[in-house]
Amino acid sequence: xxxxxxxxxxxxxxxxxxxxxxxxxxxxxxxxxxxxxxxxxxxxxxxxxxxxxxxxxxxxxxxxxxxxxxxxxxxxxxxxxxxxxxxxxx
Numbered sequence: 001x002x003x004x005x006x007x008x009x010x011x012x013x014x015x016x017x018x019x020x021x022x023x024x025x026x027x028x029x030x031x032x033x034x035x036x037x038x039x040x041x042x043x044x045x046x047x048x049x050x051x052x053x054x055x056x057x058x059x060x061x062x063x064x065x066x067x068x069x070x071x072x073x074x075x076x077x078x079x080x081x082x083x084x085x086x087x088x089x090x
Contacts, residue, residue, distance in 0.1 A: 001046070001047055001048075001049075001057075001060075001061045001064060001077055001078065001079045001080070002044050002045065002046050002077065002078045002080075003021065003044065003045045003047075003064065003065055003068050003074055003075070003077050004039075004042050004043070004044050004074060004075035004076070005017060005036075005042070005043040005044065005045055005068060005072045005073070005074055005075075006042070006043075006072060006073035006074065006075070007072060007073045008071060008072045009070070009071055009072060012071045012072065016071060017036070017045065017068060017071050017072060018034055018035075018036050018045055020067050020068065020070075020071060021034065021045050021047050021064050021067060021068050022034040022047055023067070024063045024064045024066070024067035024068075025047050025049045025060050025063070025064050026049075027063070028059070028060050028063060029049045029050050029051060029056075029060055030049060030050045031047060031048070031049050032048045032049060032050065033046070033047075033048040034046065034047050034048070042075075045068060047064055051081075054079075054081070054090045057079055057081065057090055058079060058090060061077050061079045062077075064077070065077045
């Protein structure tokens, strides 16, 4: 999943955001990877996790989105799944 991140809430440091996102996902499933990057000039968090189905993936993504939203302004999340070597929207 990807979460665009904007301005941080007062008192939040950038180093807090990615671990919080990964922890939120890890409370529900196995986190395989986490990363932060810049896409089109905006910070974006990526958390890759395991899921048996799309509905569960959406619930994990909602939890991660909510956790990040406590720390910063966020845009709409994107949830994708790996299928035949490609990332496809859920």
